[in-house]
Amino acid sequence: MLRKNTFSAGAGLLLTVLLSMPVTSSAEDGTSKAAEPNTLRFESAYRKVLAYYPCLQSQEAKIEEAVASKFEAYAALLPKVQGVSSVTYGDDPVYVFGSLLRQKKFSSQNFELPELNHPDARTNFNFAFRGEVPLFNAFQTISRIRSSRYLEKSEREKKQFMEMEAFLLGMEGYLHGLLTGENLKWTRQVLEAGLDDLKQADELKSKGMVLGADFYAAKVILAGIKQTDYQTSADERVSRILLNILMGEPAEADYALSGKIPEKPWQIKSLREWLEDAYRSRPDLTAFEDKVNAQRVETSREQLSALPKIVGFGDVTEDTHDFRTGGANFLMGFRGSIDILDAGYWARRKKAKAAYDAIRQDYQTLKDRVATEVSQAVNGLEAILSNLPIAEEAFNDSLEAAKQTEILYREGRKSIADLLEIRRAFLYAAFKRNELLFQAEMAYANLLFLSGKLNETAMEEIAKRIDGAA
Secondary structure, rough: OOOOOEEEEEEEEHHHHHHHHOOOOOOOOOOOOOOOOOOHHHHHHHHHHHHHHHHHHHHHHHHHHHHHHHHHHOOOOEEEEEEEEEEEEEHHHHHHHHHHHOOOOOOHHOOOOOHHHHOOEEEEEHHHHEEEEEOOOHHHHHHHHHHHHHHHHHHHHHHHHHHHHHHHHEEEEEEEOOHHHHHHHHHHHHHHHHHHHHHEEEEEEHHHOOHHHHHHHHHHHHHOOOOOOHHHHHHHHHHHHHHHHHHHHOOOOOOOOOOOOOOOOOOOOHHHHHHHHHHHHHHHHHHHHHHHHHHHHHHHHHHHHHEEEEEEEEEEEEEEOOOOOEEEEEEEEEEEEEEOOOHHHHHHHHOOOOOOOHHHHHHHHHHHHHHHHHHHHHHHHHHHHHHHHHHHHHHHHHHHHHHHHHHHHHOOOHHHHHHHHHHHHHHHHHHHHHHHHHHHHHHHHHHHHHOOOHHHHHHHHHHHHHHHOO
């Protein structure tokens, strides 16, 4: 695996996500290319990871929540209408007098002093529609609408970032499967050759043509190669299981991986170009910036809340005593209010301003972390690319050394222990070369991720490289 300062968003993120994922079956991948029987292509794999990724499904729900919050803010612009009803009964003079008027049942005899001072108890059934529309509410609704727009945009950008996470995880899982498969192939070839060598040496030992010390030393070396074969085989199975979990497939699903880890490295850009791409394109950075803007709007909203508020209102009522006759009335007008003394106003402003200052600093901290991650990734990739030619040369040299040592062994000029030691050295050289090829490909993908460029187009280009390297 890559070092932390080279690929911090890869292996650790893969392990964290895999531990939290349930093992279920994924949805059908209708967008992937047709694959050969029992063969999995890279494009199909990363699309399955994208379709299954649980964090992405959770983010979809958060987007829906943000959209609902935005429409809730817009709803404050619309009139509010209520239907209300009540029933009252009493002999309070004022209540009775008013009820008679609203019911249009007032007569001249009701002006009699006894009637005014000691009226009979009366029942009033009231039915009404009450409406209210905001005309000016100190920019509170407009501010909430602007803030909700920023927050919705932020959630959508978070989704883009999670899609890139899914791409990176799918790519690492697939390439690690190719890596372990390639290592297993070389291990089996070396082990098979070593077994043949040792079998021949055993026959020669029985004839006294091979020293016993050399023979047993060779057996020790071959035992180490066998152990490597067992470990490599286990690594290959584990990588297959992890990829299945990422795709939402059954853990035991079996298939052949198509393609190969590319041997030709990417052409990398300068650190300045990577940083410019990150500041301009990284979705989580722009999502955080939108949260900062939303909090800025909220701060302004609290400052404006001290302005007067004006609403228009209207009532349509029906009052009746017996449900057969009654009076219909309406009332409409405008109402203004202003907080002359609001003890909490200063505290609300202070709280909003503090939250704005805090989130601005958090945004700057994120930018600094992005710069650090990109810088480390660029330098890590440069180190890998510097080591790759050395590993390639060591691989070719060890392969040639194994061929020549085998010839010398047949001629009796090298021992069986020397031959197997060279074969083991070749195997380790092959492992190191394959590991660096894997690291180089993943480190470049990690840079695309850190700079916000690991999108569908980039994945299609990577798929062509993997398929073309086979």
